[in-house]
Amino acid sequence: EDQVTQSPEALRLQEGESSSLNCSYTVSGLRGLFWYRQDPGKGPEFLFTLYSAGEEKEKERLKATLTKKESFLHITAPKPEDSATYLCAVQAGTNFNKFYFGSGTKLNVKP
């Protein structure tokens, strides 16, 4: 069964304390893996797309990596404004309109 699992469900960090969020997937025919940030009461904001194992993307304090089984979102020296829920989604299979979403990791960065 195709599925996407994110861990941990929630993560509390002190400002400046680097960490990683995990998105593991079991799908057939990966087309792309996407990371989003969602603030309370808002729609998800697109962060990164990764297409193949070994690929990495960076944006400010965020870096996303991809292997054949999972993706990591590394947060370096986070700030309170990085607090949000981070969602990953996988596009896979022959139906290119099919996206599988993880349940998200709620990140709280304390000053």
Place this chain on the structure above:
Amino acid sequence: GAVVSQHPSRVICKSGTSVKIECRSLDFQATTMFWYRQFPKQSLMLMATSNEGSKATYEQGVEKDKFLINHASLTLSTLTVTSAHPEDSSFYICSARSGGGALTGELFFGEGSRLTVL
């Protein structure tokens, strides 16, 4: 990234009335748009996939007569909640897939619409 605009962001209505939510892709053409519902502290629940010029495909358990979806152009999809009831109160989010007919393409999301049915 591409911009998807959703309107209204908040709507309050009386039970039994209908509410329309619009989703527009502002700087790209979206052959396919998606409608989601999100409950507090939960992830996105896909309601339906909307294709321009054709009928929407609804997920199992979603009443198509209650949640009417129209995708009349490559930049506009609408969701109408008919005969709304308090249990329809939720956060509704649309997304549009970029890339046209390509097999890949990111999903870009609207800002979401908070529906409260009294």
